[in-house]
Amino acid sequence: VQLVESGGGLVQAGGSLRLSCAASGFTYSDYAIGWFRQAPGKEREGLACISGRDGSTLYKDSVNGRFTISRDNVNNTVYLQLSSLKPEDTAVYYCALDSFPLYGLGYKNLLPEEFHHWGQGTRVTVSS
Secondary structure, three states, rough: OOEEEEEEEEEEEEOEEEEEEEEOOOOOOHEEEEEEEOOOOOOOOEEEOOOOOOOOOOEOOOOEOOOEEEEEEEEHHHHHHHOOHHHHHHHHEEEEEEEEOOHHHHHOOOOOOHEEOOOOOOEEEEEE
């Protein structure tokens, strides 16, 4: 199993970025994939996840409306569109695989312990 993030970079406040998570080594449609971030000195926090079966989504309240998760089941890639970026969005962004695929998104709380097989991360820096 491998998850590889890309798309991070330096952007001005108010700008946008699209992050990609390329997945391989498992039956892609069987698993939800989540996006997380970790800012310096802070704990890793969940942002959003998307079901592999039906494309349903779950968002952290604080990013709902600014961030959009989507998936391309042909290319086995999950995206996270970041919009209206703020300096406090500066962090390393990670994707990860659902550890409990038998449970739907209604049972998930976007906690890091609910996911595994973390990618290496992609850094997003938002300047003011």
